[in-house]
Amino acid sequence: MTDKVLLSVEDVQVDLPTPRGNLRAVDRVNLTVGAGQTLGVVGESGCGKTMLSRAILQLLPKKAKLSGRVMFDGQDLLALSPEKLRKLRGRSLAIVFQDPMTSLNPVLTIGTQLIETLQEHLELDDAAATRRSVELLAAVGIPAPEQRLAQYPHQLSGGMRQRVAIAIALSCEPKLLIADEPTTALDVTIQAQILDLLAREQRRRHMAMIIITHDLGVVAGRTDEVAVMYAGRVVERAPTPALFKKMRMPYTEALLAALPRLDAAPHTPLPAISGRPPDPTRPLPGCSFSPRCRYAVARCQTEKPALTEAESREHLYACFHPIEVHAGASA
Amino acid sequence: MATLELDVAEEAITQPARKGRKLGVLFWAAIGWLVFVFAVAIFANILPLSSPTDMDMLERRAPFSTEHWLGTDGLGRDELSRLIHGARISLVVGLCAPVIGLVFGGALGMLAGYFRGRFESLVVGSMDVLLAFPPLILALAVTAYLGQSIFNLTLILGLLSVPAFMRVARASTLTLARREFVIAAQALGATHARILLRELLPNVMLPLLAFFLLGVAVIIVVEGSLSFLGLGVPPPISSWGSMIGEGRESLEVAPRLAFLPAAAMFLTVLAFNLVGDTLRALTDPRQGAL
Numbered sequence: 001m002t003d004k005v006l007l008s009v010e011d012v013q014v015d016l017p018t019p020r021g022n023l024r025a026v027d028r029v030n031l032t033v034g035a036g037q038t039l040g041v042v043g044e045s046g047c048g049k050t051m052l053s054r055a056i057l058q059l060l061p062k063k064a065k066l067s068g069r070v071m072f073d074g075q076d077l078l079a080l081s082p083e084k085l086r087k088l089r090g091r092s093l094a095i096v097f098q099d100p101m102t103s104l105n106p107v108l109t110i111g112t113q114l115i116e117t118l119q120e121h122l123e124l125d126d127a128a129a130t131r132r133s134v135e136l137l138a139a140v141g142i143p144a145p146e147q148r149l150a151q152y153p154h155q156l157s158g159g160m161r162q163r164v165a166i167a168i169a170l171s172c173e174p175k176l177l178i179a180d181e182p183t184t185a186l187d188v189t190i191q192a193q194i195l196d197l198l199a200r201e202q203r204r205r206h207m208a209m210i211i212i213t214h215d216l217g218v219v220a221g222r223t224d225e226v227a228v229m230y231a232g233r234v235v236e237r238a239p240t241p242a243l244f245k246k247m248r249m250p251y252t253e254a255l256l257a258a259l260p261r262l263d264a265a266p267h268t269p270l271p272a273i274s275g276r277p278p279d280p281t282r283p284l285p286g287c288s289f290s291p292r293c294r295y296a297v298a299r300c301q302t303e304k305p306a307l308t309e310a311e312s313r314e315h316l317y318a319c320f321h322p323i324e325v326h327a328g329a330s331a
Numbered sequence: 332m333a334t335l336e337l338d339v340a341e342e343a344i345t346q347p348a349r350k351g352r353k354l355g356v357l358f359w360a361a362i363g364w365l366v367f368v369f370a371v372a373i374f375a376n377i378l379p380l381s382s383p384t385d386m387d388m389l390e391r392r393a394p395f396s397t398e399h400w401l402g403t404d405g406l407g408r409d410e411l412s413r414l415i416h417g418a419r420i421s422l423v424v425g426l427c428a429p430v431i432g433l434v435f436g437g438a439l440g441m442l443a444g445y446f447r448g449r450f451e452s453l454v455v456g457s458m459d460v461l462l463a464f465p466p467l468i469l470a471l472a473v474t475a476y477l478g479q480s481i482f483n484l485t486l487i488l489g490l491l492s493v494p495a496f497m498r499v500a501r502a503s504t505l506t507l508a509r510r511e512f513v514i515a516a517q518a519l520g521a522t523h524a525r526i527l528l529r530e531l532l533p534n535v536m537l538p539l540l541a542f543f544l545l546g547v548a549v550i551i552v553v554e555g556s557l558s559f560l561g562l563g564v565p566p567p568i569s570s571w572g573s574m575i576g577e578g579r580e581s582l583e584v585a586p587r588l589a590f591l592p593a594a595a596m597f598l599t600v601l602a603f604n605l606v607g608d609t610l611r612a613l614t615d616p617r618q619g620a621l
Contacts, residue, residue, distance in 0.1 A: 057518050059514055059517055059518055062447075086520045086521075086522060087520060088520070089517070089518055089519060089520035090518065090519035090520030090521075091520060093518075094518065094519065095515070095518045097511050097514070097515055098511075099511060102510050102511040102512060103511040103512050103514075103515045104512055104515075105512045105516075105530050105533070105534070106512075106534070107533040107534050107537070108529070108530075108533060116525075116529060117519050120519070120520060120521060120525070121520060165515075168515075168519065169519075
C-alpha cells in the first residue's frame with residue numbers, strides 16, 4: 001500500500017432514473033488502487049459492481065447521474081473533456097468484459113480488431129501493428145497467432161475468445177485493467193487459466209488491476225485488497241489476508257459460507273443466503289443487509305451503520321455487530 | 332471445448348473448411364440469367380441489333396423471323412432490340428434507386444439508432460410522413476414539375492425507398508448498439524465515427540444488402556408499373572413496363588408483345604430474390620456464433 005495511488009474513487013454515487021423511481025446503483029463508494037496493485041470487488045448480482053466499473057470508465061448509460069470524484073493518475077476523470085477521456089480509455093484504462101461471446105465484434109476478424117485498437121492509440125504502421133498483434137496473441141497463450149489473426153470470433157472457443165479480449169485490452173499497455181467478471185461465462189477448467197494469465201501479465205507489465213467477481217474464491221489468492229459490496233455500498237474493505245483471517249461483516253461471512261467446499265461430505269446442502277437483495281429503488285432506512293442477516297437486531301433496521309475502522313486502519317466494515325463479537329459469545 | 336483448451340499447445344489449427352454447402356441448380360440458373368441480362372444490357376450498343384426506335388409501318392406486329400428474332404411491335408419496332416434496351420432502363424433504375432435508399436436510409440437509420448434522442452424522433456417522424464404520402468401522387472407531382480426522365484424516375488423511386496432502408500438499419504443498429512462489443516469499443520477509446528463505421532456498419536451491412544437485393548426486385552416492378560401507367564421513362568425509350576403497357580393494346584392479336592417483357596421482368600425479379608436469399612444465408616458469419 002506504500003505505492004503511489006493510481007486510482008482513487010471518492011464518494012462516487014450513481015443514480016439511474018427508472019419508471020419505478022430513482023435507483024441508486026452505487027452509493028458513496030470510496031476505493032483506492034495503488035500502481036501495480038490488485039483490488040477485488042466482490043458481491044452478488046445487482047449489487048452495483050458493474051455500475052461501479054462503468055462509472056470509473058465513464059461509460060454509464062446516458063440517463064445515469066454520477067457524482068463524486070474519480071481521480072486517475074492525477075486527473076479527475078469526471079472533469080476531463082470527452083476527447084481527452086477517449087484518449088485515456090484503451091491507452092491507460094482498459095476493461096475485459098464478462099462474456100467474450102458478445103464483447104468481440106462478430107463480423108470483424110481478430111486481427112482487424114487488434115490492429116485497429118493499436119493504431120487508434122499508438123502510431124504504428126500496418127506491418128508494425130500486425131507484428132505487435134502476433135506478439136500479443138502469443139503472450140496470452142494463443143497457439144499459431146499468425147493464423148488466428150485472419151479468423152472470426154465464432155471460430156474460436158470461449159476461452160480463446162476471452163484470451164483475445166485480454167490481448168486487445170492489454171494492447172496499449174494500460175496502467176489499470178478492469179476485469180469485469182472475466183471468468184463467469186467460461187468453463188471452470190478455463191477459469192484458473194484466464195486468472196493466471198491476468199496475474200502473469202499484470203506482474204510483467206506492472207499494471208494495476210480491479211477484479212470484479214461474485215466469487216470470493218477468485219479473489220482469495222490473487223488480490224492485495226478486497227472490497228465487498230452490497231446494495232451499492234462497500235460494506236467491508238480489507239487487505240485480502242486480513243479479510244479471510246478475520247472477516248467482520250456478516251455478509252462477507254455468508255458469501256464465504258455459500259462457496260462449495262471440496263472437503264465437505266457429498267450431498268451437503270450449500271448454506272445459501274436466504275431472501276433477495278433489497279429493492280434498490282426503495283432504500284431501507286437501516287442496514288440494507290439487515291433483512292437477511294442472522295445477527296440483525298432492532299437497531300440494524302433503523303440506523304445505517306457507517307464504514308468504520310477495525311483494529312487496523314486498512315480494515316473497514318459497516319456493521320453494528322461485527323462477527324468477532326458473536327464469535328466470542330459462541331466460543 | 333474444455334478438453335481442447337487444456338492442451339492448447341497441441342491444438343490443431345484447423346482452417347475453417349470453406350462452407351462447401353451446395354448452392355443448388357436454381358441459384359446458378361438465377362446467376363446465369365442475371366449475368367446474361369447484364370451482359371446484353373451493357374453491350375446493347377455493340378450487339379448487331381436493329382434500332383429499338385426505328386419504325387417500320389409495313390412490318391407491324393410481324394411474327395418471329397430471321398430478320399426480327401422476336402418479331403416487331405405495334406409500330407414495327409424490333410421487339411428483341413426493345414427488350415434489350417428496356418433491360419438497360421430497368422436495371423439502371425432498379426439498381427440506382429435502391430442505392431439512393433441504401434445510402435441515405437442506411438446512414439439516417441444508423442445515426443438514429445446509435446444516437447437516439449431527439450434526432451431519432453425527428454428521423455422516424457419524417458420517414459413516417461414520407462411513408463404516409465401516396466407514392467403514385469408523389470411520382471405524378473414530381474414528373475409533372477421536373478419532367479419525365481430516367482434521372483427523375485430514379486430519384487423518386489430512390490426517395491420512396493429511403494424509409495424502408497432507414498427502418499432496417501435503425502432496427503439492427505438498435506439491437507447491436509446494446510451489445511457489449513460496442514461498449515468494449517468505447518472502453519478502448521473509439522470515437523463515435525469509428526464505432527459507427529467500423530463496429531456497427533459491417534454488422535448492419537448484412538441485413539441491408541439482403542434488403543437491397545429485395546429492393547432491386549421491388550423497384551424493377553414499381554418502375555414497370557409506373558412506366559405501364561405512362562409515368563416512367565418518356566417514349567420512345569423502351570422499358571419493360573412501358574412495353575407491357577403498349578402490348579396491352581394488341582393483347583388479342585399478338586399477346587407475346589405484353590408477355591415477352593412480362594416474362595423478362597418476372598425472371599429477373601425472381602433471380603434477384605433467389606440470389607439475395609442465398610447470399611444472405613451464405614455470408615452471414617454470425618450463424619456459426621450464436
